[in-house]
Amino acid sequence: MKRAFIMVLDSFGIGASKDAEKFGDAGSDTLGHIAQACYDGKADQGRQGPLHLPNLTALGLAKAAEISTGKIPAGMDADATILGAYASAAELSSGKDTPSGHWEIAGVPVLFDWGYFSETENSFPQELLDTLVEQAGLPGYLGNCHSSGTVILDKLGEEHMRTGKPIFYTSADSVFQIACHEETFGVDRLYELCEIARKILTEGGYNIGRVIARPFIGAKAGEFVRTGNRHDLAVEPPSATMLQKLVEEKGGEVISVGKIADIYAQQGITRKVKATGLDALFDATLAEMKQAPDNSIVFTNFVDFDSSWGHRRDVAGYAGGLELFDRRLPELMALVGEGDILILTADHGCDPTWSGTDHTREHIPVLIYGPQVKPGPLGQRETFADIGQTIATYFGLSAMDYGRNML
Numbered sequence: 396m397k398r399a400f401i402m403v404l405d406s407f408g409i410g411a412s413k414d415a416e417k418f419g420d421a422g423s424d425t426l427g428h429i430a431q432a433c434y435d436g437k438a439d440q441g442r443q444g445p446l447h448l449p450n451l452t453a454l455g456l457a458k459a460a461e462i463s464t465g466k467i468p469a470g471m472d473a474d475a476t477i478l479g480a481y482a483s484a485a486e487l488s489s490g491k492d493t494p495s496g497h498w499e500i501a502g503v504p505v506l507f508d509w510g511y512f513s514e515t516e517n518s519f520p521q522e523l524l525d526t527l528v529e530q531a532g533l534p535g536y537l538g539n540c541h542s543s544g545t546v547i548l549d550k551l552g553e554e555h556m557r558t559g560k561p562i563f564y565t566s567a568d569s570v571f572q573i574a575c576h577e578e579t580f581g582v583d584r585l586y587e588l589c590e591i592a593r594k595i596l597t598e599g600g601y602n603i604g605r606v607i608a609r610p611f612i613g614a615k616a617g618e619f620v621r622t623g624n625r626h627d628l629a630v631e632p633p634s635a636t637m638l639q640k641l642v643e644e645k646g647g648e649v650i651s652v653g654k655i656a657d658i659y660a661q662q663g664i665t666r667k668v669k670a671t672g673l674d675a676l677f678d679a680t681l682a683e684m685k686q687a688p689d690n691s692i693v694f695t696n697f698v699d700f701d702s703s704w705g706h707r708r709d710v711a712g713y714a715g716g717l718e719l720f721d722r723r724l725p726e727l728m729a730l731v732g733e734g735d736i737l738i739l740t741a742d743h744g745c746d747p748t749w750s751g752t753d754h755t756r757e758h759i760p761v762l763i764y765g766p767q768v769k770p771g772p773l774g775q776r777e778t779f780a781d782i783g784q785t786i787a788t789y790f791g792l793s794a795m796d797y798g799r800n801m802l
């Protein structure tokens with residue numbers, strides 16, 4: 396049997412890339428700075444001491460970080476027995492956002508520039524707002540600015556509940572985000588509103604990567620929490636990804652766990668399973684791996700590293716999440732059969748010690764494991780698309796336009 400299991404630890408960068416300066420991210424290092432904080436005893440909330448990732452280290456994580464930055468992250472074992480093939484990879488895409496990172500992983504880098512709403516206040520064009528208010532029959536809107544998605548709920552959540560006006564906000568990413576209360580506004584109504592926004596943005600040529608529904612619950616400021624009903628409406632990748640090729644050329648199956656299907660705008664996905672939280676995503680992944688047929692990919696996005704800890708600049712939370720992932724990793728490795736490969740990777744950085752709340756332009760780890768994979772270094776890769784090309788080669792698909800086979 397040939398199956399590939401791809402696990403994206405969303406935002407798990409391993410050190411600034413050469414072009415990080417252009418993004419204001421020179422010196423950022425998601426893993427390195429988390430490890431350093433843990434080592435210095437500055438991340439002891441809900442966990443303790445140096446970052447403890449023995450299983451990821453055995454797959455080559457610390458060594459991949461060394462390829463990226465020239466040093467082993469603080470407190471990690473430089474002499475562990477290595478069971479995996481490991482690399483560091485740079486991003487070719489022009490942005491450091493989630494779709495760019497994921498599409499590039501699947502062999503399709505984003506070489507064009509996305510549209511951005513770069514003004515931090517009054518971020519959205521008036522014409523766009525007016526059209527949206529009219530087409531969706533809204534009483535108005537709130538926000539219209541850059542913000543962290545949790546901060547803005549504390550600021551505007553109560554007014555939203557009172558007035559029924561949705562909260563529109565954006566960030567350094569190419570996104571139009573809409574936060575609405577699940578009970579007072581309704582999730583279905585929020586999804587409909589997002590569909591309308593998606594259509595207006597696409598037809599208006601704004602070139603915006605995603606409209607994101609951000610439903611939340613809670614009675615008042617300080618108590619609002621976002622739910623697992625987040626929904627991303629992405630544009631379609633510009634050309635066929637290796638996922639689409641597996642389905643089209645081999646009649647294969649691609650099983651999405653978490654937000655993968657949304658990120659690829661459902662293209663090349665044959666089945667999707669949703670789950671909320673690291674443990675639930677892990678459980679769903681294991682369940683899908685157990686029943687995945689020949690010529691299939693199980694593809695999971697572990698979003699909490701990014702949304703719960705990276706953007707929230709929560710170092711101890713991020714460290715605890717990594718340690719939880721690491722503790723459960725043997726369950727996943729045990730399901731990797733004779734012809735299978737497991738790839739652990741990321742889509743960009745989100746250094747929780749960095750200023751602001753945005754992503755950071757970083758290298759990603761590429762850790763490959765399987766009975767037929769020779770453990771050892773695979774060097775510094777020029778593009779995440781090396782993952783896509785490796786998988787295309789592994790399944791015997793037609794070659795991708797970008798990337799080089801690593802195995």
Ligand SMILES: O=P(O)(O)O[C@H]1O[C@H](CO)[C@@H](O)[C@H]1O
Nearest residue numbers: 543544545565566568570706
């Ligand atoms: O602060 P929140 O809403 O989590 O926003 C984050 O999530 C969005 C999509 O990745 C980006 O806008 C990013 O800044």
Ligand SMILES: [Mn+2]
Nearest residue numbers: 405406493742
């Ligand atoms: Mn991401």
Ligand SMILES: [Mn+2]
Nearest residue numbers: 701702706754
């Ligand atoms: Mn993010």
